Amino acid sequence: xxxxxxxxxxxxxxxxxxxxxxxxxxxxxxxxxxxxxxxxxxxxxxxxxxxxxxxxxxxxxxxxxxxxxxxxxxxxxxxxxxxxxxxxxxxxxxxxxxxxxxxxxxxxxxxxxxxxxxxxxxxxxxxxxxxxxxxxxxxxxxxxxxxxxxxxxxxxxxxxxxxxxxxxxxxxxxxxxxxxxxxxxxxxxxxxxxxxxxxxxxxxxxxxxxxxxxxxxxxxxxxxxxxxxxxxxxxxxxxxxxxxxxxxxxxxxxxxxxxxxxxxxxxxxxxxxxxxxxxxxxxxxxxxxxxx
Numbered sequence: 001x002x003x004x005x006x007x008x009x010x011x012x013x014x015x016x017x018x019x020x021x022x023x024x025x026x027x028x029x030x031x032x033x034x035x036x037x038x039x040x041x042x043x044x045x046x047x048x049x050x051x052x053x054x055x056x057x058x059x060x061x062x063x064x065x066x067x068x069x070x071x072x073x074x075x076x077x078x079x080x081x082x083x084x085x086x087x088x089x090x091x092x093x094x095x096x097x098x099x100x101x102x103x104x105x106x107x108x109x110x111x112x113x114x115x116x117x118x119x120x121x122x123x124x125x126x127x128x129x130x131x132x133x134x135x136x137x138x139x140x141x142x143x144x145x146x147x148x149x150x151x152x153x154x155x156x157x158x159x160x161x162x163x164x165x166x167x168x169x170x171x172x173x174x175x176x177x178x179x180x181x182x183x184x185x186x187x188x189x190x191x192x193x194x195x196x197x198x199x200x201x202x203x204x205x206x207x208x209x210x211x212x213x214x215x216x217x218x219x220x221x222x223x224x225x226x227x228x229x230x231x232x233x234x235x236x237x238x239x240x241x242x243x244x245x246x247x248x249x250x251x252x253x254x255x256x257x258x259x260x261x262x263x264x265x266x267x268x269x270x271x272x273x274x275x276x277x278x279x280x281x282x283x284x285x286x287x288x289x290x291x292x
Contacts, residue, residue, distance in 0.1 A: 001229065002236040002262050003216060003255040005244060009204040012240050013047020016135070016202055019236070020052065021061045023133055023198070026270065029065035034103070036067045036125075038134030038193070039093075040145070041085045044202045045137055049093040056097045063099035067128050069121075071136070071145040071193075074182040075109040075159065083173050084109075107157070107186040118157040118186055125192070134196035138203050141165055142211035142224030146187035149223040155189030190228050199232055203239040212239060213246040 006012045020037070029035040039045070055061040070089060079086040086106050094104055105124055111117045125131060136144050141163070147155060148163040162170075167181045174180040193199060203212050215226040216237065229235045244252050 001216065001232070002266075004236065004238045004259060004262075005252065005256060006238065006240055008240050008242075009044075009047050012202060012204055012238050013045075013049075013051050016048045016200060016238050017051030017055065019200065019238075020048070020133065020135065021055050024061060024063075024066060027132065031065055034065045034067045034128070036069070036128045036130065036132045038069050038071065038131045038136075038188075038196055039089070040071045040135055040137045041088045042137050044204050044208075045135060046092060047204075048135070048202060053093065053096045063097045063103075066099060067103045067105070068094075068099065069105045069125055069128075069131060069188075070107065072185050072187040073107040073109045075114065075184040075186060076182050078110055079108070109182075109184075109186050114159050114186060118159065121157045121186075121188075122192065131196040133198045133200060134193050136193060136199060136201045136226075138201060138208055138211055138215070138226050139166060140169060140207050140211055142214050142226050144190065144193060144201070144226045144229075146185045147190050147225040149225070151190060151222060151225050153220070153222055153225065153228045154191045156192055157186065157188045160185050160187045190225050194228060194232055198234045199229060199236070201226065201229065201235070201237045203237060203243045205240070206242040206245050208239075208243050209245040209247070212237075212243050217248065217251055 004015065006015055024035050024037075027035045052061065056063065070085060073085045074083075077084040081087060089104075089106065094101070105121070107121055108117055138144060139148075141149050143149060143151070143166070146160045146162065146166070148160065148166060151160070162183055162185060167178060167183060171178050171181050211224065211226070214221070214224040215229065218224070218227065220227045220230050229237070
């Protein structure tokens, strides 16, 4: 697992935006072979979305041959509801870039057959060739997407009852009225996220610091679903300084000290992927040495 620390949310957004842009441009997507990108909602990815929009407007990036799949959606909120994730994504991101609407995929929490909607979503991802890069955030209790504490680490896209802490945290978007916050959502599963060829997680703010600590310093635990990322062969977490408040000093120093080495190994990984030398799987190269 790679772990990068930047000064503040804006610097995190710039780093992650540049990272995603580089991945898309290196992939060189075409109409026949599109890049598949998984996306989250919430406040954490907004700086990243702003930087990606900037890159598109500068002509350095295009989403014309990119397919997106969003992580989740509330059950019962129509698409045009101001707090639906459909509205969020088009307001904050899709309306500002050159992606064809037909290549945007979001779960629909208003359909009668919610289970069928979830199964169809998994099939759409499979039909698209799988997700190349999944961008994610983290909840204050360490959940990824709406995979609340206690969620199965082999879960797939499904209906999920939201924890009280999540409802409380999201009530700020509903006038602080808990009754207006949906109590269920459709969400990709932990295994859906881990199936992506690469996962990048944004973590900002001191409120997320305990969750970050549990996710990377403790063992894999279904009560902190992001901790499952420890099993992924190509994962990256980018956090701001505030989010490191609960981490051990040794952990912070360790990851800061090896950032240059991580960049060198990433370059080697990209070159191997281009050359496909002797059919070698580039994922056999670890990004960083194990912590001892």
